[in-house]
Amino acid sequence: xxxxxxDRCGEVLARLARGDVSAFEEIVQAxxxxxxxxxxxxxxxxxxxxxxxxxxxxxxxxxxxxxxxPKHLVFWLRQVxxxxxxxxxRRLPKAPPVSLENVAEPAEDxxxxxxxxxxxxxxxxxxxxxxxxxxxxxxxxxxxxxxEIAQILDIPINTVKSRLERSLEVLREKFHRWAGGVAx
Amino acid sequence: xxxxxxxxxTKTSLTLFAVxxxxxxxxxxxxxxxxxxxKNLEALAKKASEVVDVNLDAPLLKLASKFMTDExxxxxxxxxxxLKGVYVKSFTFDKPGDYSPAxxxxxxxxxxxxxxxxxxxxQSKHEGENTEIYLxxxxxxxxxxxxxIIDVEPTELTVVNIVGPIDIDKLSQLEGKMGIxxxxxxxxxxxQKPAGHHEKP
Amino acid sequence: MNRWEEKLREALRRKAAPEGFSERVLAxxxxxxxxxxxxxxxxxxxxxxxxxxxxxxMLCLVIAGSLVYRARQEHQRREGEIARMQVKQALRIASLKxxxxxxxxxxxxxxxxxxxx
Numbered sequence: 249x250x251x252x253x254x255d256r257c258g259e260v261l262a263r264l265a266r267g268d269v270s271a272f273e274e275i276v277q278a279x280x281x282x283x284x285x286x287x288x289x290x291x292x293x294x295x296x297x298x299x300x301x302x303x304x305x306x307x308x309x310x311x312x313x314x315x316x317x318p319k320h321l322v323f324w325l326r327q328v329x330x331x332x333x334x335x336x337x338r339r340l341p342k343a344p345p346v347s348l349e350n351v352a353e354p355a356e357d358x359x360x361x362x363x364x365x366x367x368x369x370x371x372x373x374x375x376x377x378x379x380x381x382x383x384x385x386x387x388x389x390x391x392x393x394x395x396e397i398a399q400i401l402d403i404p405i406n407t408v409k410s411r412l413e414r415s416l417e418v419l420r421e422k423f424h425r426w427a428g429g430v431a432x
Numbered sequence: 433x434x435x436x437x438x439x440x441x442t443k444t445s446l447t448l449f450a451v452x453x454x455x456x457x458x459x460x461x462x463x464x465x466x467x468x469x470x471k472n473l474e475a476l477a478k479k480a481s482e483v484v485d486v487n488l489d490a491p492l493l494k495l496a497s498k499f500m501t502d503e504x505x506x507x508x509x510x511x512x513x514x515l516k517g518v519y520v521k522s523f524t525f526d527k528p529g530d531y532s533p534a535x536x537x538x539x540x541x542x543x544x545x546x547x548x549x550x551x552x553x554x555q556s557k558h559e560g561e562n563t564e565i566y567l568x569x570x571x572x573x574x575x576x577x578x579x580x581i582i583d584v585e586p587t588e589l590t591v592v593n594i595v596g597p598i599d600i601d602k603l604s605q606l607e608g609k610m611g612i613x614x615x616x617x618x619x620x621x622x623x624q625k626p627a628g629h630h631e632k633p
Numbered sequence: 634m635n636r637w638e639e640k641l642r643e644a645l646r647r648k649a650a651p652e653g654f655s656e657r658v659l660a661x662x663x664x665x666x667x668x669x670x671x672x673x674x675x676x677x678x679x680x681x682x683x684x685x686x687x688x689x690x691m692l693c694l695v696i697a698g699s700l701v702y703r704a705r706q707e708h709q710r711r712e713g714e715i716a717r718m719q720v721k722q723a724l725r726i727a728s729l730k731x732x733x734x735x736x737x738x739x740x741x742x743x744x745x746x747x748x749x750x
Contacts, residue, residue, distance in 0.1 A: 269662075276658050280650035288648055298651055305658045309665075313679065361643065369644035388638065389645040420637070486723040488716060495709070496716035505717070508724050520723045554737035563734035583730045592727045604735065606728040 257318035264312055272312075276305050279322070282390070283329045289385045290333035292374040296340075300332045307332075326390060327400045330382050337378055365427075372422045380415040383408055466568045466578020468593045472538050473521045476589070479530045480523035484590075488518040507602070507609050515596035521589075528560070528586035536584055539591055540564075543580055560586045567600075576600075 257278060263271035283304050288297035307328055308315075315321050373384050379401075386397045394412070398405040477483045488496065493512055500509045512518065525531060543550070543566045552565035561584065568578040579600070581592040679685060 272662070273655055273659055276655040280654050280658075281647045284650040284654065285645075285647040289645055294651065298654065298657075301650065301654070302658050302661060306661055306665075309662050362640070365640060366644035369641055373641075373645065384641070385645060388642045389647060391642070416638075419641070484722060484726065486719045488719055488723065492716045493720065495713045496720045499710075499713035499717040500720070505721075508721060511724060512720060518720065518723045518727075520726055522726055552731075552734045552738055554734045554741070556737070563730060563737065565731060565734055579727075581727060581730045581734075583733075590726060590730060592723070592730065594727065600731065603724070603728050604731055606724055607732050 257321060261312075261315060261318065261321065272309060275308070275321070279325050280305075282322075283325055285389055286326065286329040286385055287333045287336070289370065289373060289389060290330070290378075290381060291336055291340075292370070296336055297333075300336045301329070304328050304332050323400065326386065326392075327402075330386070330400065334378055334382070368426050369419070369423070372419050372426070375422070376415055376418065380411050380418075383411045384415050384419075387412060466593075466595045467517060468519070468539060468542050468580060468591075470519060470521050470539060470591055470593060473523070473535060473589075473591060476521075476523050476531050476535060479525060481526050482522075482524035484520055484522035486518060486520040490516045493518065504609070507606060511599065511602050511606065515594060515598065517593070517595035519593040519595075521591050523589045525587045525589075530587070531589055536582060536589065539580075539582060543582075547577075548580070560584075 257275070260271045260274045260278075264275070280301065284297055284301040287300040287304075288294065291297050291300065304325060308321075308325065311324075315324060373381060376384060382401055383397055386392045386400060387394075392400070394405050394408045398408045401408070477485070493515055497509055497512060500506075523531065543564075547568050548566045549569065550564055550566050552563065554564075555562045563581070563583045566580040566582075567576055568580075569576055576597050576599075578596065579592075579594040579598045581590070583590040583592075
């Protein structure tokens with residue numbers, strides 16, 4: 249996270265600590281994309297993802313006293329977003345997920361260089377086991393190092409590493425089958 | 433000479449061994465126990481105007497010794513050091529005849545065995561008093577295993593039973609110490625009644 | 634990162650939250666029960682922490698344990714005092730009777746030679 253944003257976040261946290269509730273809206277706006285995306289890539293359902301993301305912010309509001317710093321805030325949001333998405337996923341009936349083709353993409357998202365490939369990859373990620381899914385999302389959406397992922401998911405770093413390697417293998421295999429070609 | 437050896441079965445030899453072993457650990461002095469059965473005297477409590485009832489087994493003696501830390505208690509501690517039990521029943525009656533000789537005989541009969549030796553018998557027929565002191569010693573006649581005192585007076589009956597290696601000389605030397613009056617000073621005893629002493633209303 | 638991972642990264646790029654998301658979050662916050670917004674909600678959240686609860690539970694155990702220990706010690710002290718008094722009483726009686734008997738025997742022994750005379 250850029251230093252300027254962290255500083256701004258620190259200022260907002262300080263205002264919240266003084267009882268300025270309106271500062272909370274700034275926190276939501278600063279981090280809603282991150283939280284929503286984690287939930288969305290996990291669940292592949294916009295309404296479920298929004299519900300999970302809203303819950304994350306509500307929990308944040310209740311637990312503001314436990315937030316020690318802007319960095320801690322980001323860590324906390326990522327961790328709780330993963331957990332909340334996982335909870336939501338486990339509550340879903342064991343029906344096949346909604347096809348990506350029916351899921352509307354927001355217009356303001358920057359276009360992918362290969363939208364078809366991106367959609368396919370997102371669907372493949374959604375089909376991974378939930379623990380592996382979390383590692384892939386935190387690695388490629390949030391671009392976190394293995395140690396950071398291990399901390400957020402509260403698992404050993406070696407477990408992160410092995411899940412990442414296996415997931416990438418599985419994704420390649422799925423991609424080969426989907427594309428009928430070799431991915432480089 | 434023909435010598436015939438009869439083979440003893442394993443079971444028999446084990447039984448014999450067990451018996452021999454048990455004999456070694458058997459009750460000392462030809463099967464007698466230094467602990468007397470003085471429960472029959474409890475019935476006298478109803479008739480007595482004063483009762484002293486002390487029942488101190490080994491654990492209680494050990495507990496008591498932890499609290500006998502005064503200078504005054506030092507010699508008493510020395511006396512009870514290795515004892516296994518101290519039992520006292522003492523009754524004071526309003527008038528003579530409130531207890532029967534049969535009550536005393538039930539205790540005395542336990543002291544007739546070969547293990548017990550009466551070392552003192554002081555009788556005063558005129559005053560109707562009799563004090564007997566018995567000691568139980570080990571098979572070799574050396575080590576003291578227990579002691580019994582029966583003190584009979586017209587309006588008082590006291591039985592003391594001490595289990596363990598009591599040193600009579602040390603016990604005797606307690607006179608004048610630990611609040612134990614010297615003979616002749618009994619009348620000047622404090623009226624405060626310690627634990628074990630019950631005065632009937 | 635290789636090309637394959639770059640594609641994955643692109644596919645999993647952050648998405649914008651739906652329109653009006655922050656307003657909806659704040660609306661839910663405003664619906665929260667009043668006490669949740671009070672400052673002492675922080676105290677409650679502190680008390681709800683597992684570490685605080687564990688510490689409180691341990692403290693209670695320690696206090697209860699020490700109370701039980703002290704009660705036992707007191708009970709033992711009382712029992713010990715009673716036993717001590719009983720020992721003194723028993724030794725008093727035994728010593729007295731022993732010495733009375735011995736004195737009587739000594740008196741009798743002193744009398745016998747005189748009577749023989």
